[in-house]
Amino acid sequence: MTAKKKDIRALTKEQLRAFFVKQGDKAFRGNQVYEWLWQKSAHHFEDMTNISKETRQMLEDHFVINHIKVDNMQRSNDGTVKNAVRLHDGLIVESVLIPTATRTTACVSSQVGCSLDCKFCATARLKRMRNLNPDEIYDQVVAIDNQSRLYHNRPLSNIVFMGMGEPLMNYNNVIKAIDKITSPEGLGMSPKRITVSTSGVPKMIKKMADDDVKFNLAVSLHSAIDDVRTSIMPFNETFPLKDLKESLEYWYEKTKRKISYEYVVWKGINDSQKDIDAFVKFCKYVPCKVNIIEYNPIDDGHFQQATNEALENYINTLEKNRIVVNVRRSRGKDIDAACGQLANKS
C-alpha cells in the first residue's frame, strides 16, 4: 500500500461498524474491534484473538493503531512517577502519577508544548507544536492506571488536566478523550473524579457550561488584579478578569458546581494585603474553593515562593471569609514532575 494508512482509533464506533458492513462483514464485528481498541487497549491487530486471521490481515492493510509509548519513566522518592511519553510522530509529552495514602491521581497533558506564555511555567518555554488527539490523551490515562495497579495495587482514582498545554485550547479532543475515559466502553471512570484546569479562556468556559459537562473546573488564577495578572500571565490582556468572572458566573448558573482556584503566592508579586483583598473579593463571585500551590522554581530565580508569613496571611484572610483553602505541597520535585516543571528536560 502506498497511501498512508489511517489511525483506526480516529473512527467512531458507528464508523467502524459501517466499515465492516462495507467490507461485507457484520456490523457487530465493529463492536468487537472497538472493544479491543479502547476497553482492552490492544496495540496490535494480532492481539484481537476473537477476530479471524483474514479479518485481522484486512485491518492491517487498511489501518494502523497509533499508540503512545512510555519512553522514560522516572520515580521520585515520594512515589511520584513521571513518564516521558513518545507520540507516533516522535514528539514527546509528559504525564505524572501522583500517589497519596488514599488516591492515585494522573496528571495528563493536552498539548505538545503550550500556546500560552505564563512567565512562571516551564512548559510555556516550549513552543506549542500541536494538539494531542483524543487517543493520545486516553492512552496517558491507561498507562498511569497500569502503573497505579502495578506499584500501588489499586486503580487510578482521579485525573487532572494539569500537565502540558491548555486543555481549553484543545477543547474538542479533550472532550472526546473524557467521553472515552468515562464511558463503560472505555475506562468507566466517574467524571466527578476528573478536573480540567484552565488558565481561564472565558468563551470556552461558557461553552463547557452549555455542553453540560460533568467534570470539575479549576482555574489558575494567581492574581485577581488585572495589571498583576497580565504581568505574569500575558494572555490576561486578551481575556481580562472581568470576562473571566462573567464566564464563571455563567458556569455556576448552569452547572451549580463549585470552581477551584489554583493560586501560587510569590514574593513581591502578589503577596501584599491589596492582592489578598482582591482575591477574597474575587472568591465571593461564585462558590469556590482555593488550592494554594507551592511554587516550583524554574531556573531563572525571578519568581520566588512568598514567605510563610505572607502565606499565613492569605490562608487566614480566606478562612476568615469562610472560603475553603487547601495548601498543596509539591510532589515529585526531585524529578521535575511538579506543577509547572514539565519541560521535556530528559
Ligand code: SAH
Ligand atoms: N494550562 C492549564 C493547565 C496546566 S498548568 C492551566 O493553566 O491551568 C497546571 C497548574 O500548574 C496551573 O495551575 C499552573 O498555574 C500551575 N503552575 C505553572 N507553573 C508553576 C510553577 N512553576 N509552580 C507551581 N505551579 C505552577
